[in-house]
Amino acid sequence: MTPHPSLPDWVFPPPEGFVAEDLDHIPDLPAHTELIDGSLVFVSPQRDFHNMVIFRLRVNLEDLVPAGHEVRQEMSVKLEAQQRPEPDLIVLGPGAVIGREISCFKAEDVVLAVEVVSPDSEVRDRERKPVLYAEAGIPHYWRIEEINGRPAVFVYEIDPATKSYAITGIHHDWLKLTVPFDIDVDLNKLYVARSR
Known part of the structure; x- marks a missing residue:
């Protein structure tokens, strides 16, 4: 799959999924991003x-x-x-x-x-x-x-x-x-x- 040019590379996870340490090294990752089962989870605005x-x-x-x-x-x-x-x-x-x-x-x-x-x-x-x-x-x-x-x-x-x-x-x-x-x-x- 060829990444979309307007999306950051980290939107596309590696085949084996992300690991915990990746969260410290992905540039411009949105605040409060979680890692669950190797996938990035983005948080909606709080009520x-x-x-x-x-x-x-x-x-x-x-x-x-x-x-x-x-x-x-x-x-x-x-x-x-x-x-x-x-x-x-x-x-x-x-x-x-x-x-x-x-x-x-x-x-x-x-x-x-x-x-x-x-x-x-x-x-x-x-x-x-x-x-x-x-x-x-x-x-x-x-x-x-x-x-x-x-x-x-x-x-x-x-x-x-x-x-x-x-x-x-x-x-x-x-x-x-x-x-x-x-x-x-x-x-x-x-x-x-x-x-x-």
């Missing part, structure tokens, strides 16, 4: 709900994480050779290597991965990403959905016997947990829609 829930949850988590833990927003995680998704939020454990030159984190450094579901990411956030995160050993996963204009948090914990996530709760008004650390968040304050 207000998505943006505010991520921002306010991050502020809450930064106040709650234990010493040595860090919260990061929209940073990719290398799960394996052809898997480098970008969760909306992650909590890193004390052993994570952090620095200005870091462009992605290792799966073993992630304690919690959080995805806020958008219309264009429903299948990835509900089906594919949880499988990838669990297979990589990330112990906790939260999926946040908009239900009746408010956030609902679906909380999952990895089952060591099956290496897959088991749901441990669905939280609509308040998120109060003891794992992966003590968490107490008023979900009604994460997003308040205002109409004119």
Whole structure:
């Protein structure tokens, strides 16, 4: 196949697919591009709900994480050779290597991965990403959905016997947990829609 002259070369993946390290070397790659199953996934513009829930949850988590833990927003995680998704939020454990030159984190450094579901990411956030995160050993996963204009948090914990996530709760008004650390968040304050 001859590449179209107006498209960049990276639009056409190599026959074996892309690998995680390719994301650091492809020129002019759009921000927040993910690698899932060797294919580049481009993110649509965020909705207000998505943006505010991520921002306010991050502020809450930064106040709650234990010493040595860090919260990061929209940073990719290398799960394996052809898997480098970008969760909306992650909590890193004390052993994570952090620095200005870091462009992605290792799966073993992630304690919690959080995805806020958008219309264009429903299948990835509900089906594919949880499988990838669990297979990589990330112990906790939260999926946040908009239900009746408010956030609902679906909380999952990895089952060591099956290496897959088991749901441990669905939280609509308040998120109060003891794992992966003590968490107490008023979900009604994460997003308040205002109409004119």
